Structures are given as C-alpha cells and as structure tokens.
Amino acid sequence: MRRRNIIGQVCDTPKSYDNVMHVGLRKVTFKWQRGNKIGEGQYGKVYTCINVDTGELMAMKEIRFQPNDHKTIKETADELKIFEGIKHPNLVRYFGVELHREEMYIFMEYCDEGTLEEVSRLGLQEHVIRLYSKQITVAINVLHEHGIVHRDIKGANIFLTSSGLIKLGDFGCSVKLKNNAQTMPGEVNSTLGTAAYMAPEVITRAKGEGHGRAADIWSLGCVVIEMVTGKRPWHEYEHNFQIMYKVGMGHKPPIPERLSPEGKDFLSHCLESEPRMRWTASQLLDHAFVKVCTDEE
CATH class of the missing domain: 1.10.510.10 (Transferase(Phosphotransferase) domain 1)
Known part of the structure; x- marks a missing residue:
C-alpha cells in the first residue's frame, strides 16, 4: 500500500491538470501537518490541519480521485473558483489547494465550535x-x-x-x-x-x-x-x-x-x-x- 504522508508542502500542479481546469488555483505555500478526522461526506474527508510555519489551526478537505480523472478535478476546480473570489466574516474562508496525482487537499478556515x-x-x-x-x-x-x-x-x-x-x-x-x-x-x-x-x-x-x-x-x-x-x-x-x-x-x-x-x-x-x-x-x-x-x- 502507498504510504500516506501527514506532513506536506505545496507541489507544482502538473501541466496536464492545468490544461484540463483552465483556471489558476490558489496554491498554498506553507508546510502543514494533518490532525484528526473531523468529518466525512459525499465530497471527501475533512481533517484538522496545522500550518507548521505559523501554528494556525485549519480544516483540510481531502478529495481522492483516480490518476488523470480530469472530470473530478475540473468539478473541484469549479467549486474552488467560486470560493476564491469572496471573502466575508460569515463565509468559511478558503486558503488554497495542493494537487497531487491521486488526491487534492483543500485548506479552509477551521470553525472551532462545530456545526x-x-x-x-x-x-x-x-x-x-x-x-x-x-x-x-x-x-x-x-x-x-x-x-x-x-x-x-x-x-x-x-x-x-x-x-x-x-x-x-x-x-x-x-x-x-x-x-x-x-x-x-x-x-x-x-x-x-x-x-x-x-x-x-x-x-x-x-x-x-x-x-x-x-x-x-x-x-x-x-x-x-x-x-x-x-x-x-x-x-x-x-x-x-x-x-x-x-x-x-x-x-x-x-x-x-x-x-x-x-x-x-x-x-x-x-x-x-x-x-x-x-x-x-x-x-x-x-x-x-x-x-x-x-x-x-
């Protein structure tokens, strides 16, 4: 089985994915460490995550897909494109994304009092x-x-x-x-x-x-x-x-x-x-x- 890392750093997005998405996703520039799973649903699993550089606690959504699953990547990119243009205190903030061969990590604001x-x-x-x-x-x-x-x-x-x-x-x-x-x-x-x-x-x-x-x-x-x-x-x-x-x-x-x-x-x-x-x-x-x-x- 492929070993799952819990510490990551932004990787360059493969050109093939860029060509499919036709959008520039905001890529994170910090090192991070994954914590506990706090949710799971139709669109992936959600974990706590620490920005190793600043100590800030965030939420990280993990979306798994098959290699070269351009459809899933495109759909997720469309969702992120919606997120990127809006900042408001009453909307969960979106920080950026890491894209890998078989998964995408989406980094968001962590809301500490639950739902x-x-x-x-x-x-x-x-x-x-x-x-x-x-x-x-x-x-x-x-x-x-x-x-x-x-x-x-x-x-x-x-x-x-x-x-x-x-x-x-x-x-x-x-x-x-x-x-x-x-x-x-x-x-x-x-x-x-x-x-x-x-x-x-x-x-x-x-x-x-x-x-x-x-x-x-x-x-x-x-x-x-x-x-x-x-x-x-x-x-x-x-x-x-x-x-x-x-x-x-x-x-x-x-x-x-x-x-x-x-x-x-x-x-x-x-x-x-x-x-x-x-x-x-x-x-x-x-x-x-x-x-x-x-x-x-």
Missing part, C-alpha cells in the same frame, strides 16, 4: 436564533449578490466559532449563475441538496423551469425551524421520497408555535410556495426578526 446542527439539538433560545438567522441571511445575501446559489443550506453546513460568528460553508453543491442580476426560478436546472431543506420548485421542477436563488431562502426557513425545534424539518419521515412527496404536493413544514409573531412572519416569507413571491435575502435583512446587533457591527 449549527450540533448546537441546535436541544433547541435554541429565540434571541440566539435571531442573531444566527441574521448572520446566515447576510451570508446568503453575499453569495446571491455574487450570482451564486448555494443549493445545500442546512444546519450541518453552517459552522460556529468561539467568537460567536456563524459561517456558511461546504460549497460542494454551489453553482455560479451566468447572470448575476437574474433572480428568477429558472436559473438552475439540476436537483442537488438535502431533501428536508429542498424548496418545492427544486423537487417538482415544474414545466422544466428549474430553480434559482429563491430555493436558498426556503432552505433558510428550514434552518430556522431546525434551530427552534432541535430537529430537521420533516423529521417524522424516515425516507427522502416521503419528504419530497409532501413538499411536492404543496405542503410546508409546520411553523413552531413557540416562535414569536416576528419569527413566524419571517418564516412565512421564507416558506412561500411560489418562488417569485418568496422574499429575497436582501428583503429579509430588513425584517424585524433579524434587526439585531452582532459583534461585527
């Missing part, structure tokens, strides 16, 4: 939900202003820091739109994401119209429900097809009774069945429910 899914398991107090909802909405608005649809917003993809910041991450499903100004439902024509957080138009793809930025807003509403109840929407259903049938037939996840009138109204604008009637992230930032001050202000 929103984890901290919400017992439900959160409303004043905390309002603070978190504002920061998530800000992050979504930044993406949408850059013409990016996240497509997989859920508690497991939202991270917390010890300073109290919320950071939206895991852009594995994200897509860059051709027209930044367009906000209509037909911006995207593929079905990706997590069923419990999917908007109706993502599931039904009515008349082949696809979906757009409004689908992220529905997912935001589902995350707010998750913060209130401690459970994902539609938790009573075991199978994705059951959830997709319910949402596809026009049902909405119930709005929690213990939420304030402002919170219920905020959710009503997120969970509007007709995507054209759903509020945008920019509109939601003017809603009373998220008119709260954060440490960044």
Whole structure:
C-alpha cells in the first residue's frame, strides 16, 4: 500500500491538470501537518490541519480521485473558483489547494465550535436564533449578490466559532449563475441538496423551469425551524421520497408555535410556495426578526 504522508508542502500542479481546469488555483505555500478526522461526506474527508510555519489551526478537505480523472478535478476546480473570489466574516474562508496525482487537499478556515446542527439539538433560545438567522441571511445575501446559489443550506453546513460568528460553508453543491442580476426560478436546472431543506420548485421542477436563488431562502426557513425545534424539518419521515412527496404536493413544514409573531412572519416569507413571491435575502435583512446587533457591527 502507498504510504500516506501527514506532513506536506505545496507541489507544482502538473501541466496536464492545468490544461484540463483552465483556471489558476490558489496554491498554498506553507508546510502543514494533518490532525484528526473531523468529518466525512459525499465530497471527501475533512481533517484538522496545522500550518507548521505559523501554528494556525485549519480544516483540510481531502478529495481522492483516480490518476488523470480530469472530470473530478475540473468539478473541484469549479467549486474552488467560486470560493476564491469572496471573502466575508460569515463565509468559511478558503486558503488554497495542493494537487497531487491521486488526491487534492483543500485548506479552509477551521470553525472551532462545530456545526449549527450540533448546537441546535436541544433547541435554541429565540434571541440566539435571531442573531444566527441574521448572520446566515447576510451570508446568503453575499453569495446571491455574487450570482451564486448555494443549493445545500442546512444546519450541518453552517459552522460556529468561539467568537460567536456563524459561517456558511461546504460549497460542494454551489453553482455560479451566468447572470448575476437574474433572480428568477429558472436559473438552475439540476436537483442537488438535502431533501428536508429542498424548496418545492427544486423537487417538482415544474414545466422544466428549474430553480434559482429563491430555493436558498426556503432552505433558510428550514434552518430556522431546525434551530427552534432541535430537529430537521420533516423529521417524522424516515425516507427522502416521503419528504419530497409532501413538499411536492404543496405542503410546508409546520411553523413552531413557540416562535414569536416576528419569527413566524419571517418564516412565512421564507416558506412561500411560489418562488417569485418568496422574499429575497436582501428583503429579509430588513425584517424585524433579524434587526439585531452582532459583534461585527
């Protein structure tokens, strides 16, 4: 078996890969040492990682592929290209990449307080939900202003820091739109994401119209429900097809009774069945429910 090194340093990207990607990836220039595995999913494994030069703790995503698997490399490069152009306190920061023959290492900001899914398991107090909802909405608005649809917003993809910041991450499903100004439902024509957080138009793809930025807003509403109840929407259903049938037939996840009138109204604008009637992230930032001050202000 090939020995797996835990200490690395940036290597030159093979020309064959550069030719396939047609993009210049930001390559790291520091030595690093891998720590413990902290996550694993469809898009690879995630480890803690230390910058040996500075001592900074980071997260490192390892994506494995077959030699000369240009398709995987190109798809990953597209994801990184989305990452590179944006810096914001409420988005997980991307530092760079190492590309090797059979794996790619992606270096990102490490969020030391885990995921929103984890901290919400017992439900959160409303004043905390309002603070978190504002920061998530800000992050979504930044993406949408850059013409990016996240497509997989859920508690497991939202991270917390010890300073109290919320950071939206895991852009594995994200897509860059051709027209930044367009906000209509037909911006995207593929079905990706997590069923419990999917908007109706993502599931039904009515008349082949696809979906757009409004689908992220529905997912935001589902995350707010998750913060209130401690459970994902539609938790009573075991199978994705059951959830997709319910949402596809026009049902909405119930709005929690213990939420304030402002919170219920905020959710009503997120969970509007007709995507054209759903509020945008920019509109939601003017809603009373998220008119709260954060440490960044």
